[in-house]
Structures are given as structure tokens and as C-alpha cells.
Amino acid sequence: MMLHIKNGVVIDPKNNVNAEKMDVFVKDGKIVDESDVKREDCKVIDASNKLVVAGGVDMHAHIAGSKINTGREMRPEEMRVVRNIAGKFRAAIGRVLLTSPAIGYEYSKMGYTTAFEAAQPPVGALHTHEELDAIPLVDKGALPVFGNWHLVFKYVAEKDIEKLKTFIAWALERTKGFGVKVVNPGGVEAWMYGGNCKSLDDSVPGFDVTPREIITSLIQATEELKLNHSVHLHCNNLGTPGNYQTTLETMKLAGKFSNDKRQVLHVTHVQFNSYAGSSWRDVGSGAAEIAKYVNSVDNITIDMGQPIFGHATAMTGDAPFQFTLHKLTGARWSNKDSEIEGGAGIVPLIYLPKNPIHALQWAIGLELGLLIDSDKVVLSTDYPNGGPFTEYPYIMAMLMSKKMREKELERVSPYVQKATNLAAIDNEKTLFELIHMTRSLPSRVLGLDNKGHLGIGADADIAIYDLNPENVDTSNDFETVYKTFKKAVYTIKGGEIVVKDGELVKDLWGTTYWVDATGKVSMEAIDADLDEYFANYYSLERSNYGVEEAWLRNATKLIMG
């Protein structure tokens, strides 16, 4: 099908288009030049006075795999909100923890067209991909976790970067993974003995390695392999007062690496790692220090991990943190073990505006979003850890309006005034910046050249909103901004109209991206080690490990070569 999106007001940060009236043409799922289509064959979409942007890209959410599924099992109370009755579309339910179809539908209604699962237990890769295959309307990918894998420890301890590179390539191929996720490196292994690695130099029990060495080696290996995406790091010491210093130290590890195309380290849901103070009694914000450092370097990006007041579910590969959270809140807790690769935990959570700690977390997320250069900070709620992704429009509106922040500050705990600087921040991001933070920036961070922009050759993933950037005053019209971004007038996925006026009109399946770097290494180098580890430590045989490409509904292989 060919489309002619007529008279829209386009914001396309990657191509330096800021609120220009122009037409967009689509053919065979791609954005094409006007000369490539026959106008009379095009379906015309009148976008007069409407904002035309690329489809949203969520580079960090937990949307598939054993964690969210355990969350669904242990939270039946989350499953009582009916979003769609089975009929033309699939049944979709969930309050914040959504079922797989609901995840695809809700992203799409909001104008998002790509979402990445940010922590795939490698041994649970098949489950993760089965669930990704059940999410309609968005393109997907999954980041397997490496930071507590015994084989990673082994090569890091042996300082054998070549073998580590080979191992990463092998693991990405076997798990159909997209990049290198690292969660509390070493700490989850220590948790197997009831401990944790709270600083970069804590030794991992049973292995002669430290978090510092693990992170540095994984960055080096990832950069030498030139993977699409950099190391994607959930820092040590998450959720602890005073942890912003660990975060800063960790960020400095990226100092000696650089890459022309993208960051060399993406630090994720930084809000949870930006606490000052020495205990929960005097906890404060370390956001300003984090922002200062991130702004001063050009090889690090972050995402916010913004909490949204209301229901959430904490689920991370950081098993020891989840246990701490369970002890702190008294809420239900589930622990997951993924053999010699790490683990995870799940704890239900509710963010209350009057709770000083929750209000502080909320304020720190916003501080990071406001203080950090919009070319370095991606919007995220770390769904469902900070809350629902369906509230991204809330974050967008908040970052663009001081007036809205003042209004919201009135309803939160006054502790925020004491422990953070949020009230004094006058910065208001522009619509152009927010479009970048939700589209072109996450695409660049992931290394997906064909996503997040409207240039010729890009995927025809387009969102149209009922908002004319020329007439809207984002500082004052925050309610309009919020409502507008909740419901796209059109969502176009791969050239097909899937949402119209915020309602689903067509069901289709996106693709799952995975990265194949096996051509850059020689697999024989680690063959004997793999055989040994599968024979001695895994509960399954090497020949049964992993996911074949043919098993995925619709896979796209990105070959590194």
C-alpha cells in the first residue's frame, strides 16, 4: 500500500526538521521520495494542523519473559482490568502488568511502534521469544543478561577478551539477542550465597573478578565486536541511599572507550541509582552530580526510570535488591534463578505521592530528565518498575512545563522540597527535544538506523497527533499535551494504518531484531569450554540450548561484519 501523508507539521530531529509543513510518502513499508510513488494510487491522509513524527521507540521495558510472567502469576489483582474483549482483536487485560496482546495494543494506541525487552535470562530465551511473538503491532528485540554469567567471569578473570568476544557472539546467536545487558555485575552471583556486590571492587565470591573488571571487559568486547548497541548497564548498589557515587564511578569506566556512531555505555533507569545521603532517613538527590558528569562526556547515555504515582511491579535481574525491597515494604516476593547466568526477583509496589521516599524518587527522575542534555537522556519508566509505559505522555508534559511541575509538587510529600532541587529547575524542554528523547535518540542508542526518523529509506513507522506545534504553548497547555500524546490520531506500522483516533483498526505482527556477530570470531575457541560448562553445570544439554531463527514468527537478523 502507498500512503501520502499530506500537509502535516513534521518534527524529525535526526534530519533537523523542526515543525515544517511537509508531505510524507510511504511505499512498501518504507518512507520514500515523492518521485517513487504514483500520487493517484496513494491513500491520502490529511494531516493538516497535525504533528507528524516517527513512531515511538521504547528501548528499555520488561515486556516478555519469565519475570513479567511471574509478576502476572503472583498479582491476580492486576488482571481485572479488561482492555479489549476478544473479537476482531485479541483479548487484552491488565492494570499495569499487561498481557502480551495488551502490551502491543497500548503501545500502538500511544503512537509507539518499537519496544525492547531489557533483560532476557539467556536460559529463558525461548520463553522470552514466545512471549515477544505474542505481542502485536510493534517491532521488538531482547537484551540477554551477561553480568553474572559464569563463563563471562571465567574469561574476565583470564583477561581473555578474544574468548569473551566469541562468547558474546555465541550467546547472542543462541538467544537471538540484540545486545549486551548487564545487571548488578557480580552482585547476583554473590546473592546465590546471600550476599551482594555493592561497590566496584567487591570480589565476586568463588571467582577472582570484580564488577569493575566485568564492566570494563564487557565494554571492550562489545566495542571490538562493533555491536549495534553498547553495553546496557543496570549499576551495582541500586536502590541504596548514597549510591550516586557508585554510579559516577561506574560511568567513569567508560572513559577510555569511544565510538563515532553512538555511546559506549548506556546506563539504565538511573533514577534508581541517583540517591545521595547515608540512610533512608537523610536520603537525597544525587541527580545534579550525575547530570553534571553525563553532560561533560560524549560516550554515555542514560534513561530515566521515572516513577509514576500509582501501581507498579518491581522486577529486575537484580535479585538481591528485590529481596531488600521485599524486606523494606513487606510486599510479596518471588525469586528467580537462571542457573549459572544470574537470577531475578519480583515485588509488587505502589508509588504514593505523600510517601517521602516515593516522592523523592519521582522528583529525581524528573531532575535527570531536565538537567541532562536531551541528546543523552531517553524517556523511560523501566516498565513496570516505575509504572506503566502508558504514562509516557505524563513525563513528556512534565518535562515541557514548569507550571505542570509546580501543580504536581503541591500534591507530593514536602520532603521533595528539602531533598531535591526540582522546584528550582526552570528548564522547560521543547517539543523537538521530547520527540528526540522518545524517537531518534533511543533509535541511535540501540543502533537502529531505520527507526526513529522520517528520512528516505526509514521504516514507515509513523505517529500522527492532533497537535499543531506552531500553535501549542507547551508550557501552559500541558493538559492538552498530555491528552494528545495518550492517543495517536494515526499510528502507522510498516506502512499499514494500525490505529485511527486512538482505536485499533488493524492487527499485524512486527519483527524481532537480533544481532549476529558470529562471523567476526572463531567459534572453535570456546567450544571446549562450552562443552565443559554444559556437561558440569547446566541442567540441559548444549544441543538443546537456545532458539533457532525459524522458531520466531518474524525475525530480522542484523549481521555484524
Next chain:
Amino acid sequence: MIVLKPKVDFAISVEAEITPELATMSVEEISKFQVYYGKEKVELGELFEISKEGDDAKLVLDGDFGKVKWVGARMEDGEIVVKGDIGDHCGAYMKGGKITVEGDAKDWLGAEMKGGEITVKGNARNYMGSAYWGDATGMSGGKITVEGNVFNYIGEKMSGGEMVIKGNAGDFIGTEMKGGTITIHGNCGFVGGDMKDGVIKVKGNFEVVPGFKRVEDGFEGDVNSGGKGKIIQL
């Protein structure tokens, strides 16, 4: 007063959140009220004969409503009289008013109710006045009276209000109970597991879970969860 009579024997369950508020509408409006018959949305008038006598906030359900769920859910005022049996979730989350069931009630009667009164002349089943799965608090106010017997998991996480069962009850009565009173005139099984507060009175035989200690007038516990719940033999 509104009277509803089923037009057919329902093959599958009907989910009809109907309350005495219907009495404020005309018969025509009531017959257009949307309910689910299985997964299909249908109008009340397709399933029931509807008649109206006067404007008082009263709903009379005349016939077998055993497959009709959620009757009186979230009601705040008025009266419902069920001449036969009533389906699951009757009076769930209700805040006020009165429900009388002349036949039997099914599961989840008065679940998470906050106020009002429910009387059942026959029997009720499981989860009466309980919290829905995953929720923190069950019945927190009001009164449920059952003339007959009930099944298991009665008053789970109950935090207030009163429950009277004239017949026998099953196992796991008042589990994780936080307040309120349950009175059972007949026999029952295990009582009070993980109880934190509140009172359970039993006239007949019952079994105490380990974790209750003997006190002057009965048992206190559950000590495993630092509870101060009371079980009293009448």
C-alpha cells in the same frame, strides 16, 4: 419497584451489575441496559421481562438467577429481593442498602463489601466476605447473615463488619482476618490461620490451627504473625 423475570433458562452465565439504581430509569431505558451474556454484550430486555411499579428504589428478581453474576455489586442504597437463587459475586464491593436472597447464594457473596446488609435464607458457598485474590482487605463493614450452611475461605482478610452463619461452615474461616466478627452457630473446620485481629465465635465443633494459644475465654493468635485474633467457643 422493578421486577425482572428471566425469559429463558440461561445456558451460560450472565454478568449483570444491576443495582436498585435501575428504579430511577424508565422501563425502556432499563431494557437497554447493557450486560454480558457470555462474551456478548446484550441488552437487559433481551434476557429478562421487565416491569415497573412505582419509583421506590427496590429491585425484585423473580425466578432462577443462579447464573446471574454481580447482582448488587457496588450498590450504595435501596433494596434487592431475590426470590430464588443468586449467582457469584452478589453484593461484592457494596457500600449500603439491603439484599435478601430467598434461595441459595454462590461464591464471593459480599466480597470486599464496605457496608449494607445481606441476608440469605438458604446456603452460600466459598469466599463469602473475602478479599479478591491478590487484594489486601476483604469485607470491611456491614453485615452478612446466612440461615443455612457455607463452604470454605469465609471472611478471608476481613477487616470489619459482622458475619453470622446459622448452619455449618467449611475450612479456613477468617484466614488473615484483621477485624470484625464471624459467628458460626453450627460446626466448622480449621479457623483463624494467620489471623491478626478480630473475633471468631463458634458454637459447635471446630479445629484451631497451630499458632493459637489458649487464653481464659478461648484462643488467641495467630502467634506466627504476631496476631491478637480471638477464637471463642460459644
